[in-house]
Amino acid sequence: MVRRNPERRRALLDAAIDVLAQEGARGLTFRAVDARAGVPTGTASNYFADRAQLLLQAGAHVHVRLTPAEEFMASFSTAAPSREQTRVGMHDLLRRIRADRNGYLALLELRLEANRHPGIRAELTRTIRDTLEDNVRLHLEGGFPGDRSTVVTLYLAMTGLFLEALTLPDVLGDDDAGALVDRMVDTIVPPA
Structure with a gap:
C-alpha cells in the first residue's frame, strides 16, 4: 500500500540516501531506512513496493537535493x-x-x-x-x-x-x- 504523506516520503528518501552513503547499497534495507528516519518498523515498506523502487526514488531525490x-x-x-x-x-x-x-x-x-x-x-x-x-x-x-x-x-x-x-x-x-x-x-x- 503506497502512502501519500509527502513529508514522510521525503524523510524516508533522505534516510535512504544517508544509509547508502554510510553503509553502501548492501546496507540499504527497509529496516535500516526506518531506523535512520526514526519511524516505526515497516513504514518504508508502506511507501515503496520493493528495494529497487526505494533505490530508484532515492536516486531521483539525490538530484532534487x-x-x-x-x-x-x-x-x-x-x-x-x-x-x-x-x-x-x-x-x-x-x-x-x-x-x-x-x-x-x-x-x-x-x-x-x-x-x-x-x-x-x-x-x-x-x-x-x-x-x-x-x-x-x-x-x-x-x-x-x-x-x-x-x-x-x-x-x-x-x-x-x-x-x-x-x-x-x-x-x-x-x-x-x-x-x-x-x-x-x-x-x-x-x-x-
Missing part, C-alpha cells in the same frame, strides 16, 4: 553568459556537493548498484543523461562560450574532482578544490 537554490539561479540567470559566469556556476556546484556529501556518495553507490541491476541501470542512466542534456541545452541557449563538448568535458572533469575530493581526499594532497575548479574552467571553457 543537489539542485541549485532558487536565489542562486535567479542571480546566475540574469548575469551575462561568460567563462567567468561558468566559473561561478561550477563553484556553486562544488559548494553544493560539499554541503551534501552524503547525497553525492549515495549517487556513487547507486552507480555501482546499477552495474548489477539492469532496471536500476536503465533508470539511473536516463536520469543522469537527461540532467546532462539539460545542462548542455541551458549552456547553449544561454549563450555561454563553447559548445556541447565544452559542457561534457567540464561535466567529466567536475565528476572526477568530486570522486577524489569526497572519497580519497588525500590523493589531491594540498591542491585546493576551488583552485582546481578555476583551472578546469580556464582550460575547458573558451574565452568569450
Whole structure:
C-alpha cells in the first residue's frame, strides 16, 4: 500500500540516501531506512513496493537535493553568459556537493548498484543523461562560450574532482578544490 504523506516520503528518501552513503547499497534495507528516519518498523515498506523502487526514488531525490537554490539561479540567470559566469556556476556546484556529501556518495553507490541491476541501470542512466542534456541545452541557449563538448568535458572533469575530493581526499594532497575548479574552467571553457 503506497502512502501519500509527502513529508514522510521525503524523510524516508533522505534516510535512504544517508544509509547508502554510510553503509553502501548492501546496507540499504527497509529496516535500516526506518531506523535512520526514526519511524516505526515497516513504514518504508508502506511507501515503496520493493528495494529497487526505494533505490530508484532515492536516486531521483539525490538530484532534487543537489539542485541549485532558487536565489542562486535567479542571480546566475540574469548575469551575462561568460567563462567567468561558468566559473561561478561550477563553484556553486562544488559548494553544493560539499554541503551534501552524503547525497553525492549515495549517487556513487547507486552507480555501482546499477552495474548489477539492469532496471536500476536503465533508470539511473536516463536520469543522469537527461540532467546532462539539460545542462548542455541551458549552456547553449544561454549563450555561454563553447559548445556541447565544452559542457561534457567540464561535466567529466567536475565528476572526477568530486570522486577524489569526497572519497580519497588525500590523493589531491594540498591542491585546493576551488583552485582546481578555476583551472578546469580556464582550460575547458573558451574565452568569450
